[in-house]
Amino acid sequence: MKRFVPMLLAAIVGWVMVVAFFAPPLRSWQQTAEEWFQVIAAISLLYGCSNLVLHHLKKVSDQESGWGYSVVTIAAFLITSVVGMLKLGVSPAENAARHPWSGAYMEEGSVFWWIYEYAMSPLVSTMFALLAFYVASAAFRAFRAKNTEAIVLLVTAFIVLLGRTYDGTVLTSFLPDWLSGLTIPGMTMTIMSVFNTAGQRAIMIGIALGVAATSLRILLLQDRSYLGSGD
């Protein structure tokens, strides 16, 4: 029963979505299901947050390796949540001046905004920026012409790397317009829109078939993998 009821609910909602696609009078049911999804997503967020805290509290209490990072995670989570929920530093909204909590939690100048602007934003930007250094290092060590496939990959990478900069334009600028397909930007375009697109479409069709098969199993109450392994 513990597994059957969720599976049945999922199947019913799935059938509503499928049938409503072909039967316009049922579209309101479809929209209701979509609105429910938002509510369920909000509840699952709460569940996820509590799971995060419990997981890291356990690591701290067991003093597992790296438990100090868990302390930082819990502290950051609690501070951000409390500051956001209490709307610290937020002034009331213009149209509800008598209600102190009516302003937007992300209002410029608020404590939550400050955390976003001066802690989260620089930290995640820095993490992303570091990629450039590691990509360059990996290009030096791993991008070697070891066999035919690697040579093809190497040549393609060269063309695309050049084609995405001004160098690519300059190097083949002597070619007349009717040979524009042979310029480096032209070849880059061909690689992206022909070879890449063909490969991507094949992957997408494969994924879509897999999704369709899994969806059918859910609709027919045959798939229970999405419920997790524990009973």
Add this chain to the structure above:
Amino acid sequence: MNGQRVLEWLNALDRRWIFVAIFVAVSIPVLTQATFPEKPTLLTQRMFDRIDALEPGSRILLAFDYDPNSAAELDPMATAVLRHACLKRLKVYAVTLWPTGAPLMDRKLQQVVEEEFKDQKYEYGKDYVNLGYAPGEAIAAKLLAADISAARDSDVRGNPLGTLPIMEGVKGAKDMSMIVSLSAGFPGLKEWIQYAGTPYRIPIAGGCTGVAAPQLYPYFPNQMFGLMAAIKGAAEYEAAVLAAYPETKDLPVRGIRRMGPQLFGHRVVIGLIVLGNVLHFWNRRRTGR
């Protein structure tokens, strides 16, 4: 130091030298503010032309589906598209499917609509609106397309949507001329195409990070009429706006500026690949394998 010793030194090169090379290469164009001419590619030009062909007052849903991670690539796109929308006097409905995208969207509207075009009397609630963060990922995109009120009942300032003049005659994005999504991943441009654009036949275009671009090419041109791919896409769009509206020449063009560091960075990466392969063949000859 003879050639043999140089090759041996390079063979055991500490990767921190590579980090220094990248740092120096990227710093040069940043410090000199070097810029290079950009010619829009087909995908960017199509997007520009389609937006440019809209009548003043046309409605456009602009989705800021990114966070600070990818702001370096997508912020210049947002500026260029918003600037173009203001120049065309389009009605802009800004929304984000990313909770961490809301402050970026807020700031961008402030920078472009409220500061760059402050003399144009672009009025909040009448000419543009900030719908804020719509939770629900792909489903939110679907709800926004069909019925905005099902996804958001008020804007970020707490105004009920029904009280805003810009919402008159608009139920969902299906009543708009197009959707433009600036996307850093999931949920983003792909979900807008799958859940809003294709089912409701809403024209869609957008911008994406470099790594996401290959996955989006298959949607062009039937399900997506244009795409700004990575910082180059942003620079190309800025170039197209500059060419069509010379009066914007004094406004900042961060996409074009960032192509300088990209050019120098790519040069270093190409140089490193060549060097790595020279070492590879030298090692093979030396070891006889």
